[in-house]
Amino acid sequence: MPHVISRKPRMAQSGRPSGLPADKNISSSVTRVIVKTAGKQEDFMIADDTSVRQFKEKLSAHFKCQMDQLVLVFMGRLLKDHDTLSQRGILDGHTIHLVIKSKCSSRSLAHSSRKLLTKEPCHWDRNTEGNSNGVYQPAGVSHTPVESALLVEPDASKMHTQDLEVGSLEYIAQMLQNPSIQQLLSNTDLMRQFISEHPDIQQLMQQNPEVSHILDNSEILWQTLELARNLAIIQELMQIQQPEQNLEHPLNPQSHSGLETMPGGDNVLGQSYVDYNDQMLNSSQDPFGGNPFTALLEGQVLEQVQSSPPSPTPPQERRDQLPQLPTTRVIYTSSCGLSSITSASVTPNRVNHTPSAYATTISTKSRSHTCPIQQLAAVLALPSIELTQQPQAEDRDATISLDSSDQKLEDDLQPSDEQTSSQITGSMMQLLLNNPYLAAQMMLFISMPQLSEQCRQQLSTFLQQTQLSDMLISLANPKASQAILQIEQGLQLLATEAPVLLPWVAPYLWGLGWLPAPSCSYPDTVPWAWDVPDIVEPKHPECCHKSGTVQQRLQSLAGDPSHLPQAPEIRFSQQMESLQAMGFGNHHANLQALIATEGDTNAAICKLKRSQGF
Amino acid sequence: MEPPNLYPVKLYVYDLSKGLARRLSPIMLGKQLEGIWHTSIVVHKDEFYFGSGGISSCPPGGTLLGPPDSVVDVGSTEVTEELFQEYLSSLGESLFRREAYNVFENNCNTFTNEVAQFLTGRKIPSYITDLPSEILSTPFGQALRPFLDPVQIQPPGGSPVGRPNGQS
Numbered sequence: 001m002p003h004v005i006s007r008k009p010r011m012a013q014s015g016r017p018s019g020l021p022a023d024k025n026i027s028s029s030v031t032r033v034i035v036k037t038a039g040k041q042e043d044f045m046i047a048d049d050t051s052v053r054q055f056k057e058k059l060s061a062h063f064k065c066q067m068d069q070l071v072l073v074f075m076g077r078l079l080k081d082h083d084t085l086s087q088r089g090i091l092d093g094h095t096i097h098l099v100i101k102s103k104c105s106s107r108s109l110a111h112s113s114r115k116l117l118t119k120e121p122c123h124w125d126r127n128t129e130g131n132s133n134g135v136y137q138p139a140g141v142s143h144t145p146v147e148s149a150l151l152v153e154p155d156a157s158k159m160h161t162q163d164l165e166v167g168s169l170e171y172i173a174q175m176l177q178n179p180s181i182q183q184l185l186s187n188t189d190l191m192r193q194f195i196s197e198h199p200d201i202q203q204l205m206q207q208n209p210e211v212s213h214i215l216d217n218s219e220i221l222w223q224t225l226e227l228a229r230n231l232a233i234i235q236e237l238m239q240i241q242q243p244e245q246n247l248e249h250p251l252n253p254q255s256h257s258g259l260e261t262m263p264g265g266d267n268v269l270g271q272s273y274v275d276y277n278d279q280m281l282n283s284s285q286d287p288f289g290g291n292p293f294t295a296l297l298e299g300q301v302l303e304q305v306q307s308s309p310p311s312p313t314p315p316q317e318r319r320d321q322l323p324q325l326p327t328t329r330v331i332y333t334s335s336c337g338l339s340s341i342t343s344a345s346v347t348p349n350r351v352n353h354t355p356s357a358y359a360t361t362i363s364t365k366s367r368s369h370t371c372p373i374q375q376l377a378a379v380l381a382l383p384s385i386e387l388t389q390q391p392q393a394e395d396r397d398a399t400i401s402l403d404s405s406d407q408k409l410e411d412d413l414q415p416s417d418e419q420t421s422s423q424i425t426g427s428m429m430q431l432l433l434n435n436p437y438l439a440a441q442m443m444l445f446i447s448m449p450q451l452s453e454q455c456r457q458q459l460s461t462f463l464q465q466t467q468l469s470d471m472l473i474s475l476a477n478p479k480a481s482q483a484i485l486q487i488e489q490g491l492q493l494l495a496t497e498a499p500v501l502l503p504w505v506a507p508y509l510w511g512l513g514w515l516p517a518p519s520c521s522y523p524d525t526v527p528w529a530w531d532v533p534d535i536v537e538p539k540h541p542e543c544c545h546k547s548g549t550v551q552q553r554l555q556s557l558a559g560d561p562s563h564l565p566q567a568p569e570i571r572f573s574q575q576m577e578s579l580q581a582m583g584f585g586n587h588h589a590n591l592q593a594l595i596a597t598e599g600d601t602n603a604a605i606c607k608l609k610r611s612q613g614f
Numbered sequence: 615m616e617p618p619n620l621y622p623v624k625l626y627v628y629d630l631s632k633g634l635a636r637r638l639s640p641i642m643l644g645k646q647l648e649g650i651w652h653t654s655i656v657v658h659k660d661e662f663y664f665g666s667g668g669i670s671s672c673p674p675g676g677t678l679l680g681p682p683d684s685v686v687d688v689g690s691t692e693v694t695e696e697l698f699q700e701y702l703s704s705l706g707e708s709l710f711r712r713e714a715y716n717v718f719e720n721n722c723n724t725f726t727n728e729v730a731q732f733l734t735g736r737k738i739p740s741y742i743t744d745l746p747s748e749i750l751s752t753p754f755g756q757a758l759r760p761f762l763d764p765v766q767i768q769p770p771g772g773s774p775v776g777r778p779n780g781q782s
Contacts, residue, residue, distance in 0.1 A: 036732075038701075039708025075735030076691035078618065097732045099701045596761060611766070 033090060035059065037098040046085065053081040065100050073097040575601045584608050620690040623733045624656040625726060626674065626682035627742065630767070643752040651742045652679065652769065653726040655688075657733060658695040662702065662775065664725030666766030668712035669702055669775045677771035689734035701732060702775050717765045718746040 029048045034041050046055060052072060060067045072079040074088055074096045090096065175181055184190060195201050494501055572594040578601055579590045589608060597603035629635065629649030639647040654663035661674045675681045710725050723745070727738050737743070749755040
């Protein structure tokens with residue numbers, strides 16, 4: 001909060017007898033008062049004998065409003081102009097509340113909505129006028145009517161926008177539906193000019209010459225604009241891009257249908273990747289210093305995504321070229337709408353593999369190349385595509401999302417185990433790298449009977465392939481994890497029998513991850529972990545219960561609650577059924593709630609009711 | 615000059631856990647909590663509170679929570695209803711937008727505290743405002759924090775206040 005201290009010795013200016021020497025009172029004649037208004041507060045130094053009116057003058061200058069808009073409240077009393085501050089008992093350090101009344105409430109709303117509207121046409125205005133850098137000739141006369149139509153339209157639609165939340169997506173959606181704007185969007189030359197003259201784009205083009213290839217290719221541009229006009233496509237693409245909501249099952253029917261709406265979806269994706277490859281990679285540099293997991297991920301994904309044995313060369317080529325690929329999600333999204341880039345027939349094999357290879361590469365794209373392309377998308381006025389997400393975190397998610405979309409592309413369904421594990425793998429890898437203790441904990445779960453044997457074996461072979469730390473590999477040894485489990489059980493026993501000894505073993509407990517590691521700094525909190533299950537359940541289920549809790553914690557840390565979908569779904573299948581019977585139709589939300597409440601149906605119902613909104 | 619009108623200001627306190635907190639807190643947290651408090655300010659014959667849906671108002675006791683578990687007298691205020699609405703609008707656009715809701719840092723009690731200070735210069739009782747820090751100072755609370763943080767509480771039964779379309 002800004003603190004403005006303005007010092008004005010009013011003593012000299014006011015005509016009153018200022019016979020109060022500074023050292024006489026404890027609170028000297030200059031007091032510091034805090035003025036609090038609408039979410040912020042500021043300090044003011046004023047003389048004790050300042051009248052409220054004078055204070056208001058000062059405030060109106062400071063807050064840039066009229067004096068009669070100001071209302072001062074102190075201790076619940078409205079301050080009248082003729083009072084002095086000291087009369088009201090306002091002393092040093094006291095807080096005065098200020099309310100700035102709007103001149104007329106309806107007028108202020110119109111003002112704010114008008115402001116937003118004028119921003120839009122001005123922006124476009126500037127772009128159309130700046131011809132000096134124009135690579136292409138403007139579309140001539142058609143230019144001006146469109147422009148003026150633009151300027152007129154927002155004014156006319158001003159009336160309607162008061163119903164919308166200003167600046168929201170709905171507002172922009174409404175703008176896009178505006179026919180004059182749609183006409184503008186369909187004018188390719190004009191749009192090309194807009195885009196190329198935007199300063200951000202120019203900066204982008206300087207950094208990445210390949211971006212200009214996009215703009216040069218009118219086909220791409222047209223398709224992208226086509227995409228921009230159809231919000232439905234954007235939304236569907238967003239669903240693909242947002243894996244958290246879509247990973248209830250590896251195959252989300254909603255996203256699936258999204259891809260189907262695009263003309264010739266499957267073929268398009270395959271070929272468009274090919275095409276972008278050719279266009280963009282040739283001039284790009286290799287951004288990667290050699291991400292050790294790139295090869296791994298590719299290997300992993302390609303292994304598991306198999307509809308029919310691929311010809312080895314296309315994936316190889318792809319893999320060679322793709323590490324250099326600065327491809328970003330914009331290209332991916334805009335390419336989804338393309339139908340006319342190539343006409344060659346695409347074999348299903350190719351479709352299946354280029355996307356998967358792309359998946360791996362997109363998941364390892366470098367940050368520097370992501371951002372400029374993100375700016376491109378932003379300029380295309382598609383705020384609904386959330387490309388401002390952090391690339392680091394998104395790498396993992398992109399792997400997941402693109403993996404899942406890969407599956408949708410294929411005609412035959414893959415066994416869900418493989419898909420699950422490929423998704424798990426990607427995010428797990430990040431986690432394991434970040435937190436070895438987490439990995440240790442995970443190993444323990446793997447030793448649990450709940451998880452399938454297959455999963456465990458896959459994971460251990462995977463670990464060997466990755467050459468991850470020896471610790472993890474040794475933990476994959478079931479005997480080792482059994483041993484650790486025994487240690488934990490021993491500690492449990494210790495807790496119940498002799499809790500006084502627990503502080504001595506606290507460091508070991510932290511290492512095991514019973515306590516959330518770095519943030520927790522309470523050495524005396526060790527006993528708590530044991531108290532809860534001791535009271536609630538007898539010994540044997542304790543282990544599973546706690547592991548369940550920690551499992552949940554891990555899941556939340558992984559950021560993907562459906563990480564081990566088999567386990568919670570199996571565990572809660574009964575509760576799920578009862579929730580369904582009660583009318584909670586949202587399967588995903590039900591599962592979430594059940595996981596959070598550990599199978600407590602009633603608590604889950606409360607949670608669901610709360611979240612599904614009143 | 616007529617004496618200014620004084621309007622009473624009350625604080626309605628609800629226990630969201632309906633007594634469970636008092637019973638289970640020693641076990642789960644290691645310390646005694648009397649309740650999980652949700653509060654609202656009642657002035658000008660209306661109840662005002664802040665939830666995940668933003669600032670809302672309803673007739674006193676008109677949320678699904680029913681009548682309050684206790685009522686605290688905060689004082690009285692000269693602030694008129696009209697001025698109060700202006701004030702709430704400005705709060706609703708700054709500190710207490712609906713997105714700004716956070717169950718620990720910026721919750722219903724934070725709002726009530728602000729409003730009480732505006733209306734009367736007094737704060738609400740500290741056992742209410744200290745609740746989040748009490749919980750978070752326990753290891754259980756710390757462990758549960760990632761789960762609890764996204765929790766959004768919105769007592770149903772009120773209507774939004776201070777929106778641009780001017781509902782009140």
